[in-house]
Amino acid sequence: xxxxxxxxxxxxxxxxxxxxxxxxxxxxxxxxxxxxxxxxxxxxxxxxxxxxxxxxxxxxxxxxxxxxxxxxxxxxxxxxxxxxxxxxxxxxxxxxxxxxxxxxxxxxxxxxxxxxxxxxxxxxxxxxxxxxxxxxxxxxxxxxxxxxxxxxxxxxxxxxxxxxxxxxxxxxxxxxxxxxxxxxxxxxxxxxxxxxxxxxxxxxxxxxxxxxxxxxxxxxxxxxxxxxxxxxxxxxxxxxxxxxxxxxxxxxxxxxxxxxxxxxxxxxxxxxxxxxxxxxxxxxxx
Amino acid sequence: xxxxxxxxxxxxxxxxxxxxxxxxxxxxxxxxxxxxxxxxxxxxxxxxxxxxxxxxxxxxxxxxxxxxxxxxxxxxxxxxxxxxxxxxxxxxxxxxxxxxxxxxxxxxxxxxxxxxxxxxxxxxxxxxxxxxxxxxxxxxxxxxxxxxxxxxxxxxxxxxxxxxxxxxxxxxxxxxxxxxxxxxxxxxxxxxxxxxxxxxxxxxxxxxxxxxxxxxxxxxxxxxxxxxxxxxxxxxxxxx
Amino acid sequence: xxxxxxxxxxxxxxxxxxxxxxxxxxxxxxxxxxxxxxxxxxxxxxxxxxxxxxxxxxxxxxxxxxxxxxxxxxxxxxxxxxxxxxxxxxxxxxxxxxxxxxxxxxxxxxxxxxxxxxxxxxxxxxxxxxxxxxxxxxxxxxxxxxxxxxxxxxxxxxxxxxxxxxxxxxxxxxxxxxxxxxxxxxxxxxxxxxxxxxxxxxxxxxxxxxxxxxxxxxxxxxxxxxxxxxxxx
Numbered sequence: 001x002x003x004x005x006x007x008x009x010x011x012x013x014x015x016x017x018x019x020x021x022x023x024x025x026x027x028x029x030x031x032x033x034x035x036x037x038x039x040x041x042x043x044x045x046x047x048x049x050x051x052x053x054x055x056x057x058x059x060x061x062x063x064x065x066x067x068x069x070x071x072x073x074x075x076x077x078x079x080x081x082x083x084x085x086x087x088x089x090x091x092x093x094x095x096x097x098x099x100x101x102x103x104x105x106x107x108x109x110x111x112x113x114x115x116x117x118x119x120x121x122x123x124x125x126x127x128x129x130x131x132x133x134x135x136x137x138x139x140x141x142x143x144x145x146x147x148x149x150x151x152x153x154x155x156x157x158x159x160x161x162x163x164x165x166x167x168x169x170x171x172x173x174x175x176x177x178x179x180x181x182x183x184x185x186x187x188x189x190x191x192x193x194x195x196x197x198x199x200x201x202x203x204x205x206x207x208x209x210x211x212x213x214x215x216x217x218x219x220x221x222x223x224x225x226x227x228x229x230x231x232x233x234x235x236x237x238x239x240x241x242x243x244x245x246x247x248x249x250x251x252x253x254x255x256x257x258x259x260x261x262x263x264x265x266x267x268x269x270x271x272x273x274x275x276x277x278x279x280x281x282x283x284x285x286x
Numbered sequence: 287x288x289x290x291x292x293x294x295x296x297x298x299x300x301x302x303x304x305x306x307x308x309x310x311x312x313x314x315x316x317x318x319x320x321x322x323x324x325x326x327x328x329x330x331x332x333x334x335x336x337x338x339x340x341x342x343x344x345x346x347x348x349x350x351x352x353x354x355x356x357x358x359x360x361x362x363x364x365x366x367x368x369x370x371x372x373x374x375x376x377x378x379x380x381x382x383x384x385x386x387x388x389x390x391x392x393x394x395x396x397x398x399x400x401x402x403x404x405x406x407x408x409x410x411x412x413x414x415x416x417x418x419x420x421x422x423x424x425x426x427x428x429x430x431x432x433x434x435x436x437x438x439x440x441x442x443x444x445x446x447x448x449x450x451x452x453x454x455x456x457x458x459x460x461x462x463x464x465x466x467x468x469x470x471x472x473x474x475x476x477x478x479x480x481x482x483x484x485x486x487x488x489x490x491x492x493x494x495x496x497x498x499x500x501x502x503x504x505x506x507x508x509x510x511x512x513x514x515x516x517x518x519x520x521x522x523x524x525x526x
Numbered sequence: 527x528x529x530x531x532x533x534x535x536x537x538x539x540x541x542x543x544x545x546x547x548x549x550x551x552x553x554x555x556x557x558x559x560x561x562x563x564x565x566x567x568x569x570x571x572x573x574x575x576x577x578x579x580x581x582x583x584x585x586x587x588x589x590x591x592x593x594x595x596x597x598x599x600x601x602x603x604x605x606x607x608x609x610x611x612x613x614x615x616x617x618x619x620x621x622x623x624x625x626x627x628x629x630x631x632x633x634x635x636x637x638x639x640x641x642x643x644x645x646x647x648x649x650x651x652x653x654x655x656x657x658x659x660x661x662x663x664x665x666x667x668x669x670x671x672x673x674x675x676x677x678x679x680x681x682x683x684x685x686x687x688x689x690x691x692x693x694x695x696x697x698x699x700x701x702x703x704x705x706x707x708x709x710x711x712x713x714x715x716x717x718x719x720x721x722x723x724x725x726x727x728x729x730x731x732x733x734x735x736x737x738x739x740x741x742x743x744x745x746x747x748x749x750x751x752x753x754x755x756x757x758x759x
Contacts, residue, residue: 113719139722173706177719193706194716200617204706207621336659363665373660377678386674387664432660439664 060124060250060257066103068094069123071112073175073197076218076281077129077246080109089281090127093146093265094248096273100264111196113177116140120251125261129216131179131244141252143261145245146274151180151236152220154205154213157229161212164239173201173210179244180214199223206230218282287312287474288333288443293342295328302328304498305342310443315475317485317506320495321521326478329495330447333476334365347442363391366436370448372428374420380407380431381416384438399438406434410464426457430464437468444468446477482526486510494518541726547717554713555734561630561709562696568635569695570688573642576600578672580647596643603640609701611637616705626707630699638695645691649684650676682753689746693739700735710734 060066072078072086081087086107098105108123115126119140131149132142155161161170169189174181176194184192193210195201201213202223214236215223224233237243250257268274288310295303302325310316318326331337333344335351335358344352351361375383384406385399394402407413410430420428429449436444446465450458462484469475469488479485485492485506492509494502494517502509502518510526513519542548579596583589589597603611615633616626623629653676661671703712714727721727 113715114724116722117718117724135720136722176703176712176715181719194703194708194712195706196704200704200706203617203621207617209624209626334663336663359662359665359667361665362663365663367660367663369656369660369663371656373654373656375657375660375675377675387661387666390670390674391665436664 060254061101061103061260064103065106066094066098066101067106067108067122067124069108069110069115069118069126070128071115072109073112073199074129074216074219075222077216078127089147089277090129092277092281093268093274094125094127096268096277097248097261097264100267101260111177112175116249119249125248125250125257127248129246130249132247133179133182135182136249139252140249141254141258142247142249143258144265145247146265147246148243149216149218149246150243151183151214151241152217153234153236153239154202154215154220154223154231155211155234156205157232159211159232162234162238167212167239170211171209173204173213175201175215178215180216183241184214202227202231287314287347288476289343289345289348290333291343291345293329293332293344294340295325295332295337296340302498303332303339303342306498306500308493308500308503310474310476312474313472314490315469315473315477315488316491316493317489318476318478318493318495319480319482319485319521320493320501324495325498326495327447330445330476330478333443333445334362334367336367359391363387363393363439364442366433366439366441366444368429368432368436368444368446368449370451372420372425372432372452374423374428374432374435376420379417379419380412380423383420383431384435387435388438393439402438403434406437409467410434424457425453426460429453429457429461433461433464433468443474443476446475446479448478448480450479450481480525482510494521496521537721537723537726540721540723541717541730544721550708550713550717551710551730551734554708554710554731555738557627557702557707557709558696558699558711559738560627561634561699561702561707562692564627564631565634565638565699566692566695568631569638569642569691572635572639573646576639576643577646577650580643581650600640600643603637604644608634608637608698609704612701612705626702626705629705630702630707634695634699637698638691641691641694642688645684645687646680648687649680652683653679685746685750685753689743689750692746693742696739696742697735 070078070086070090072080072088074088076088077090078086078088086109091107094107095105110118110122112128115123115128115130116136116139119126126140129147129149130136132145136142153161153167161167167187167190170187171191171193172184172187173193173195174184175198176196178198181192181194184190193201193204195204198213198215198219201210201215204210205213206227213220213223217233217236220233224231248261250261265274288308290306290308293303293306294301304325306325306329318329320326328337332339335344339352342352343350346361346364350356351358374380375386378386381400381403384403385394385396388394388399388402389396404413404416407416410433412427412430412434415423415427415431420431423431433444433449449465450461453461458481462481465475465477465484466488477484477489487506489506491503492506493500494509494513494515496517502513502515509518510522513522542551576596576599579592580600582593612630612633615636616629620629620632650672657675657679658671661675662668666674699709700711702709703715708716710731714731717727718724
């Protein structure tokens with residue numbers, strides 16, 4: 001009696017949870033396509049679905065909605081806009097990409113560190129000023145790079161840090177899971193303080209809790225502009241940091257999706273939309 | 287010894303004591319009786335200021351104890367109190383119950399207090415319970431210990447608040463016996479009780495309280511043999 | 527099925543063994559325990575003081591200034607999320623303090639103190655009023671009566687809910703990652719941001735928390751049993 005009650009409870013709870021997960025999907029057809037794609041991250045399954053969603057050509061796109069993960073804590077690429085929705089260069093770019101591809105773009109704002117592991121289940125692709133790295137490539141595919149960035153080092157205005165050797169043994173503030181985080185880990189004798197937001201790392205630099213902060217060039221310049229008397233932003237090249245390529249992360253092996261996105265980016269660059277967005281969001285913000 | 291002048295006590299809108307006046311002489315044994323809600327327990331609790339009087343004055347040995355800058359703790363050291371529900375300290379052994387106050391108040395050394403405790407325990411026949419905890423004692427034993435605990439402070443006056451009301455009938459006698467011995471030894475006592483036999487035998491004066499006032503006061507013989515007020519007559523006809 | 531096991535084994539290897547990552551978890555656990563332990567001590571001290579302050583009354587029965595201060599403290603702490611308190615402590619009040627563990631201990635200790643205060647207050651109120659009256663009638667002061675009679679009895683009442691509060695506190699420290707402390711939860715996040723796999727680090731952290739709390743609750747119930755034994759003598 002008790003056992004069957006527990007079983008019943010367990011089943012009903014599972015049912016509720018499944019229903020809850022399925023709810024955002026509008027139609028039954030979209031539902032199946034999406035679930036299949038989520039369950040199996042191999043191209044074969046995705047390809048089998050192509051006749052079901054012939055136009056889009058990819059399981060991810062079958063429902064006409066591209067769910068995009070981002071972490072809106074990284075201005076000017078992404079941040080929460082005045083209307084409470086994620087805004088920024090990446091957001092504008094992915095929406096333009098979606099327009100070219102003929103799909104609706106839905107943005108999911110989440111922790112940066114969980115973006116990559118969410119691709120294929122919670123989100124379809126991720127755009128978040130994400131650098132292409134070999135480690136990430138083991139888990140996801142990347143689109144063509146749409147932006148070249150370099151890591152910058154923010155130091156207090158009176159700091160003597162100037163070369164790679166000066167970084168040894170320092171306390172370094174970073175945003176958890178970002179390129180700066182990885183770079184900092186590799187520096188000899190470093191103590192890495194990882195924050196959820198880059199602005200928190202900069203705040204603690206101002207508070208004297210860390211010696212330097214490693215973030216991407218653009219946010220670094222924004223912060224240096226905010227506190228011109230207190231901090232300076234140094235080009236990572238002088239510390240030997242390599243140039244990085246930002247790209248859109250997507251499920252491994254989905255060639256159709258990759259082609260569609262790469263084509264869209266190419267088109268946007270060709271018709272001048274891309275340069276306009278760079279001017280509006282990135283150069284305009286400095 | 288104790289002088290009470292125009293004592294009033296109000297609990298929110300309940301006027302419990304309505305201008306009580308009384309004088310207790312040294313060595314007297316005052317027994318207070320009355321129906322429940324008559325204010326007799328409140329009267330007793332006002333005497334050692336467990337209840338703060340709303341108005342009125344109380345003097346102990348000529349000293350005003352209801353004034354503003356009175357050291358209550360010093361006053362209470364002179365007045366022992368025995369409660370209906372014993373209120374032995376559950377976390378302490380019997381010996382510690384008795385010696386806690388004298389030692390913590392630095393009136394005696396630990397040895398002196400223990401010596402005094404044992405001689406008092408001998409008097410009530412409970413020496414063998416010194417190391418026991420209250421929870422292992424019977425009601426009658428607890429109340430005898432409570433009396434000993436109060437006596438250990440060498441008080442000038444002993445106040446008893448219905449000391450036998452919470453006891454099983456067969457244990458009432460042993461407690462009253464201790465109280466009688468105490469009376470014979472000359473202690474000044476104020477006793478709120480329903481034990482009419484005790485009142486008649488031990489009391490030097492008996493008070494009848496009703497509706498917040500002392501209605502009648504007399505020697506035990508007159509009080510019980512010749513009650514004057516109709517309310518007392520009515521009360522006695524019910525309890526005797 | 528077999529491949530599944532190999533897959534899990536690889537995930538385990540990446541999450542715990544590769545690059546000696548288990549050392550990270552150990553360090554994270556150290557931070558978690560350090561913060562929780564000292565915060566618990568601070569919480570009990572603050573809570574006891576606040577409880578006694580809140581219980582103090584003026585002679586006319588009205589609440590004293592001390593009790594109003596304690597009430598405000600408890601209200602504010604219980605009325606705001608602990609993560610907000612932690613951020614305020616970190617970025618505003620103690621923004622120049624470089625000892626992160628100290629800031630976290632203060633924040634969580636102050637937070638826990640408010641809850642402990644209410645637990646202790648309830649424990650004291652549960653001790654029969656007659657015990658206090660007996661103490662006072664013997665000439666003991668309010669403080670002496672509290673110290674020797676009421677509090678020893680209240681401890682028995684409050685031990686179970688205090689133990690519960692310790693457990694809540696230990697788990698609540700999982701938010702210190704917000705201010706860049708590498709506690710157990712943060713380490714799990716750091717590892718998963720390296721391996722891009724959330725499963726193993728999170729399950730691993732959960733298991734470690736569970737074991738620690740299980741040990742803690744066993745110790746607490748042992749202590750409880752011993753105290754109750756003295757009651758029965």
